[in-house]
Amino acid sequence: xxxxxxxxxxxxxxxxxxxxxxxxxxxxxxxxxxxxxxxxxxxxxxxxxxxxxxxxxxxxxxxxxxxxxxxxxxxxxxxxxxxxxxxxxxxxxxxxxxxxxxxxxxxxxxxxxxxxxxxxxxxxxxxxxxxxxxxxxxxxxxxxxxxxxxxxxxxxxxxxxxxx
Numbered sequence: 001x002x003x004x005x006x007x008x009x010x011x012x013x014x015x016x017x018x019x020x021x022x023x024x025x026x027x028x029x030x031x032x033x034x035x036x037x038x039x040x041x042x043x044x045x046x047x048x049x050x051x052x053x054x055x056x057x058x059x060x061x062x063x064x065x066x067x068x069x070x071x072x073x074x075x076x077x078x079x080x081x082x083x084x085x086x087x088x089x090x091x092x093x094x095x096x097x098x099x100x101x102x103x104x105x106x107x108x109x110x111x112x113x114x115x116x117x118x119x120x121x122x123x124x125x126x127x128x129x130x131x132x133x134x135x136x137x138x139x140x141x142x143x144x145x146x147x148x149x150x151x152x153x154x155x156x157x158x159x160x161x162x163x164x
Contacts, residue, residue, distance in 0.1 A: 063107025
């Protein structure tokens with residue numbers, strides 16, 4: 001689905017206390033990631049959620065950051081209802097792009113399916129910086145906002161099923 005085709009998403013209704021969220025971001029393309037974070041924060045605020053943000057070095061480190069956050073909660077650290085993953089990888093002239101995109105996506109998916117922990121996945125994998133800028137611009141098609149919608153929807157479902 002392209003950005004232009006993406007439907008506008010309403011703020012999901014979430015029962016119970018306001019969600020506590022963690023945003024793990026790889027700010028290599030700082031303006032792009034910040035644009036997505038602002039889009040996500042707009043929806044989170046409308047839902048009454050709070051969001052803490054931490055940085056990792058790059059997209060490759062996003063799965064490890066997610067794993068560390070989940071481990072921290074298991075050992076009595078700060079509790080979050082869900083994690084938002086944000087980053088951007090722009091295709092260059094080498095195979096590096098393919099490896100980083102595949103491993104970052106697989107790593108996050110493996111942890112998510114293994115744990116069932118709510119994750120909103122906002123890692124842009126684009127062919128140009130212009131594509132990234134389009135997807136991180138303010139408005140209804142901001143990919144950070146779309147990832148937040150997915151995260152809040154997962155939190156709502158988890159609470160509905162008594163898993164939170």
